[in-house]
Amino acid sequence: MEINYLKKNILDKKFGRRSFLIGSSQLILVGFLIRQIRQIQLNESEKYRLLAEENRIDIEILPPLRGVIFDKKGTILAKNKENYRIKILRDKNINLPNVMENLSKLINISEERKIEIIKKLEKKRSNSSIIIAENLSWIEFKQVLVNLPSLPGIVPEVDLKRFYTKKELLAHLLGYVGVISRKDLKRISTDDPILQIQDFKIGKVGIEKGLDKYLRGQVGLGKFEVNASGKIIRKLAEEPSSSGKDIHLTIDSNLQKFSMLRIKEYSASAVVIDLSNGGIICMVSNPSYDPNKFVEGISQEDWDILLQSKNQPLANKAISGNYPPGSTFKMIVAIAALEDNLINPEDLFECNGFYELEQRKFHCWKYSGHASTDLLKGIEESCDVYFYNLAERIGIERIAKTARKFGIGITPNLPLSGISKGLLPSKSWKKNTKNQSWFTGDTLNSGIGQGYLLSTPIQIAIMTARIATGLEIKPSLLKAIDGKPVKYDKHKLLDIKKSTLDIIRQAMFGVVNNKTGTAFNSRLINETKIFAGKTGTSQIRQISEQERKKGIIKNQDLPRNQRDHALFTGYAPFTNPKFSVSIVVEHGGSGGKVAAPIARDILLYALNGALPSLQEYPAEERNKMNSIINNIKREMISI
């Protein structure tokens, strides 16, 4: 018993020792735990706090609304239109086929599309979504909204999409927006976070491109609390996006519409400039296209049609079409000669139908010739021989210098894409590009706006605007940005004598209003609206000596692409110029017959602000005009 007790005592002591060791080692281990927790929670707390915030907060870039584009009177030309669409969320708990079945009772979805959507969705991450249908009508969209309880996972959304209200009418001018491409990114080279928005659309062509920086707006930043799967729990803060600035253009969409209808049957372009401020109130190019097709990415089919169709519907001919200005250039030559006192307006030159230079004949358009010709007659009747004489006398450099003063060969500063500079040839230009010397013959050809010389309809309109006003009119398209009127620099006086301009204006008056003028048939009889101008019929083929002898082939007998371009430029009213106009009808034939009547009608519409009345036309024109105006009237309502 005693021994047992002793043993028991020893055993107890041993157990006590052992259990103390166990207990204390456990407590030491707890100490390690506390040490580790202390390390994480106290020493490294800052680091983990940041990481937790990063986890929790998702910063999203909020795209801004694109600025709206108006015409000068406040008519909306480009806006952001609601695009009703529905998306479906990936969620395991949804019976997809069932939902799709219910949905197809409300909106039109093909069987294949249903299968495609289900397949696509199953590959997606949880909480991500795909678009089922876009551009739904409000009625369809409403149906979906009402039936949402039976459509789990379906998310109705209103997206905004660029919409061009006037479609073909302003396609070239406004251009269109499209998803930003890598090429665009290279070109823009800014670090604006807006460009990182997926599928963000920027202006690709036209005003949309030229004024993109105003229209685009500023991004906003949304701070959202998100959970582990990226689902937004709540909005923490928002720095709202500021929408792009609204733009008011100088364009008058009614005049635009009228002009478009007036040139409808031709491959042509027209530009009208408001002489009070240089604002372009009309710029049309026919044929055209519907820019809305480009907004969501044009289909290959539509694209092929545009590429294959004749007369380049995608080109804005008013600014990118390069044409020999033909006789519309004669004013420049005359001004150059007068300014340098190389002729007097009364000086006479004999026209026998051709001008001979080093055994080479330079022909006048009039085979029989114009006989004795002074400056007024030279312009009114557009005598080529008169201008061969002038050109030879003053030389190409003087011609080019004067042309530049009037905007020929200068790229107009407009917020558009694809603006052409035209081509104002010179001795050095020919040497550099063709490695040939300049011949006097080249000067003669330039003197009548042919040869190497190329200009665009907008340049010709600028030239006429400057002749009409004597001011250095600079064209513009911007009336107001964000409601604030754009200030123009006051147009400077041209460095040209008033007497010179007066003579030229007088001559241009004669072109339209003298019986012998090349555009006499296009005159107006309303005293207050009488206009002045100059025809141009620019030749695009060589006429051989044999052909001349046999008789020149008439335009209507030539294949279309060899026919002359018909040009006209003018301003109205003669006494108090308000508008200048420039028309180019590709392969239209005679400037006087084809381009001048169009210019007259467009000027008249610009002056009236409404359809012309027959009383303003000479009696013999009224029948023809009656049917033209009636046709246009009918179509203007329908657009």
Place this chain on the structure above:
Amino acid sequence: MLYSVADGDYEKWSKPQLERFLIGFVIMLIMGCVGIDFWRACSPFVYFFGVLLLIAVFFFGDYGGGAKRWLEFGSFRFQPSEIMKVGLVMFLAIYYDWLKPANTSKIFWVIIPIIITVLPTALIIPQPDLGTGTIIAMTGVTMMFAAGVHYFYFLIVVFLIPAFLVLLFYSRNTSWQLVTDYQFNRIDTFLNPEKDPLGVGYQITQSKIALGSGGLEGKGFMQGSQSQLDFLPYKHTDFIFTTIAEEFGFFGGVGLLLIYSAILIFCLFSAFKNKNRFGSLLTIGLSTTFFSYFFVNIAAVTGMAPVTGVPLPLISYGGSAMLVVLGIFGLIQSSHVHRLIKKD
């Protein structure tokens, strides 16, 4: 706490868990009142019942979270390895109670408890459940240590462990691979959680972020962004400690550890005072089991040990672990209540 991680939804986790707790608490009190001799008599049955269940899991077990650990009886699911933790302690306690103290360190009498320990361990590790297996093995060793087996044997164990680890890694990708790829992955992740921050290491990384962002005072009840926004995995079960530490900070986390430690210290004194060898061995063994629960859990979520799927006692959501822990407390209470009753 479950209320917080369920985003303020009482019905979701808190209510069933509270019901379970109340049931378990009553069971615990009843167990505490039952005489220690009854439990002594039960011990072999509990052990062998546990072994049988483990074998049953081997054949009929349910999969859950990539491992075959569960047995299902109707709607009742539980892990037999939990019963085994208690059963082993009870069986070893009765073994040493029965064994003459003089024989404790004799080699034959040492091998027997080793077999008793290795049998369930070998059944649990392939489930695969490396964590519980290790806990079982360590519990067995602790029991033997407490019983007074000579230090010499433990010295061998201390040398065997590194040898075993070397062997373990050496066996990787060979035909005699000792543990599964899944377990190797967990170990890899533990050793280098940043290697795969969105895969397996995601849990540890997010858990550390939760802990660290809690700071000294925590973000406040139900204010933990990591747990409330679902960044934490298993936030209501194995990773609940991170939510505590995130929302109540260093004070909360350490406070909980101190409460656990107080329980341990109580058990230690209870074991000291116990005149009944079975009772004191049982108490020291079960307190070790309890310790292993919270130690392995917290070590895992703080990135000190591999994630093994051991719940935090009395706090994590889950029935069988809670019942077992309360059962452990019941047994400890029973042996404490009957500490003065000597055998014979």
